[in-house]
Amino acid sequence: MLLSRRFSSALARSAFLARCPLPPRPAPASRAPPRRLMSSSSSSSGWHHSSRLPPPPPPPPPSFSDKDQLFRGLEAALGTTFSSEPLAPPPEPMILVVSGPSGVGKDAVIKRLQEEREEIHFVVTATSRAIRPGEVDGKDYHFVTKEAFLTMIEREELLEYALVYGEYKGIPKQQIRDYMAKGHDIVLRVDIQGAATLKEILGESAIFIFLVAESEEALVKRLIHRKTETTDMLLVRIATAREEVRRMKYFDYIVVNAEGKLEDAVKQVESIIDAEKAKVQKRNVRI
Numbered sequence: 001m002l003l004s005r006r007f008s009s010a011l012a013r014s015a016f017l018a019r020c021p022l023p024p025r026p027a028p029a030s031r032a033p034p035r036r037l038m039s040s041s042s043s044s045s046g047w048h049h050s051s052r053l054p055p056p057p058p059p060p061p062p063s064f065s066d067k068d069q070l071f072r073g074l075e076a077a078l079g080t081t082f083s084s085e086p087l088a089p090p091p092e093p094m095i096l097v098v099s100g101p102s103g104v105g106k107d108a109v110i111k112r113l114q115e116e117r118e119e120i121h122f123v124v125t126a127t128s129r130a131i132r133p134g135e136v137d138g139k140d141y142h143f144v145t146k147e148a149f150l151t152m153i154e155r156e157e158l159l160e161y162a163l164v165y166g167e168y169k170g171i172p173k174q175q176i177r178d179y180m181a182k183g184h185d186i187v188l189r190v191d192i193q194g195a196a197t198l199k200e201i202l203g204e205s206a207i208f209i210f211l212v213a214e215s216e217e218a219l220v221k222r223l224i225h226r227k228t229e230t231t232d233m234l235l236v237r238i239a240t241a242r243e244e245v246r247r248m249k250y251f252d253y254i255v256v257n258a259e260g261k262l263e264d265a266v267k268q269v270e271s272i273i274d275a276e277k278a279k280v281q282k283r284n285v286r287i
């Protein structure tokens with residue numbers, strides 16, 4: 001039974017080949033003369049060739065029509081057409097948590113990242129803090145009253161929230177769901193305590209990046225240069241930063257945002273995203 005099936009499929013194949021012959025094989029290269037081996041007495045290590053023969057020339061590349069014919073011939077021989085559907089599954093949307101001390105450049109890195117990668121959605125968090133000159137409501141934060149923020153907490157609308165330097169900050173859940181449903185990758189920007197809370201909630205399903213300056217000195221200069229803090233507030237942020245850098249080890253990645261090297265930091269974050277997208281064991285996000 002098995003034999004007769006093999007025979008009939010071989011018959012079918014030969015019938016096909018008669019109708020649609022495969023392109024002729026290139027003529028074999030002229031046979032190389034047998035290689036002579038050195039005697040062991042003439043060589044300390046043994047098996048060496050006495051003369052180095054040049055490798056046979058590669059077969060000439062088939063012409064376009066040959067390739068096309070070969071392709072169709074292979075399809076017919078296999079009895080199926082070759083699909084042009086992508087072989088790799090489409091990448092799942094991911095959540096990236098960018099954290100680090102105040103003034104390290106989280107906002108600056110994320111802004112450049114968004115310019116480079118349109119598919120990334122930066123989640124605009126809600127805050128009870130007063131708007132600063134130059135900030136835009138709905139772009140930098142959703143600026144809300146303390147009462148409105150407390151209502152959001154009560155209604156469980158926030159994935160994470162915290163009191164940061166005396167003001168409420170929190171991540172609206174719905175924004176993440178809406179954008180992930182549209183296939184966007186998500187970037188969350190939080191302080192270190194926020195990253196710790198998110199690690200508890202999201203676990204291994206998100207990627208945690210700790211952004212750090214090249215030195216404490218550089219970080220302090222950057223904060224001073226931004227001119228957004230009073231001296232008292234600067235002292236609080238610097239003292240907090242000293243504690244925060246100790247938490248670096250709990251993150252998945254550390255990215256150094258060195259003075260004048262913003263582009264390098266952005267590129268590194270992009271490489272992390274690309275590597276994570278190429279992982280076989282994907283992070284499965286459920287919020």
Ligand SMILES: Nc1ncnc2c1ncn2[C@@H]1O[C@H](COP(=O)(O)OP(=O)(O)OP(=O)(O)O)[C@@H](O)[C@H]1O
Pocket residue numbers: 100101102103104105106107108109222223225226257258259260261262
């Ligand atoms: N690589 C860099 N080199 C020089 N200046 C930088 C670099 N990255 C960011 N900055 C500047 O440092 C200052 C702080 O950056 P940014 O506001 O993005 O920090 P942040 O981490 O978001 O701070 P916060 O947590 O307080 O919101 C800004 O003036 C920004 O333009």
Ligand SMILES: Nc1nc2c(ncn2[C@@H]2O[C@H](COP(=O)(O)O)[C@@H](O)[C@H]2O)c(=O)[nH]1
Pocket residue numbers: 100101102106125126129160161162164165169170171189190191192193194195
């Ligand atoms: N835990 C959270 N931290 C947040 C959130 N949104 C922003 N932040 C962080 O707050 C500090 C201070 O910000 P600033 O704008 O007042 O200077 C900074 O580190 C932000 O990353 C949040 O939703 N949760």
